[in-house]
Amino acid sequence: MIQIQHTLLSDEIFEEQFICDLCKCKGQCCVEGESGAPLTQEEFQQIKGILPEIWNDLSLKAREVIDEQGIAYTDYDGELVTSLVNGKECVFTYFDADGVCKCTIDDAYREGRISIRKPVSCHLYPIRLTEYSNFTAVNYHRWSVCEPAVKRGRKEGIPLYRFLKEPLIRKFGEEWYNEVCEAARLVKKDE
Incomplete structure (x- = not known):
């Protein structure tokens, strides 16, 4: 240490x-796991604020989950984490034509439509x-x-x-x- x-x-x-190799792993870190991506309280508030900007980028199922339980929940470790679709992928994910899991928040940031980045826990993974x-x-x-x-x-x-x-x-x-x-x-x- x-x-x-x-x-x-x-x-x-x-x-x-x-070095991430999305062609091979297909972004499984956004799909598999025990809970959603950890969020800080600040990130939670920021994502709530930009939700209208990315709403149409989300899948229908993701929108249903967000309507039912919100963008995040507290997991069994007591951490605030992003909500999940079918207990698997983060509500902010989508799959491209090659089946690679990607992030709607990250895409909107890179396109200049929003000023916040994906959660730092995702960026650091x-x-x-x-x-x-x-x-x-x-x-x-x-x-x-x-x-x-x-x-x-x-x-x-x-x-x-x-x-x-x-x-x-x-x-x-x-x-x-x-x-x-x-x-x-x-x-x-x-x-």
Whole structure:
């Protein structure tokens, strides 16, 4: 474990190599799992605010779920998470012509129709954060659906923290990320 500012990073953040390979995994991280994507209270409010802008992008079934239970619920861990269609895919997902699961929030952001991004928990995946009173744990969530990403990352030699540079900076800031890079250099030197 490496401590950087108010975070504690698992060694796997530096050691594992990873590049998402949507052609192979088809975005299963947005479909499979035990609950929806974790949301902060701020993200919940922001998504409620942009819902009219993306409403027509959502599937009919997703709209029905949102009408019935809202955009989010509290899961068995007590976390606020996005609502699910049929207990599987996030209500904000859709499938493209190739069967790849994609995000309506992310698409609308990239198209400039909304000013907020998809939830940071989605942007950071396969990194998962756990908040404690004195620090935030930054851990790699190893999952079989991401095996193609691990293979591609190893082939191209891209460590997880480099692949997730943009969302890590989004969450923790550029100064924090620069410290992560310095820690990675020091760890590499010691090997």
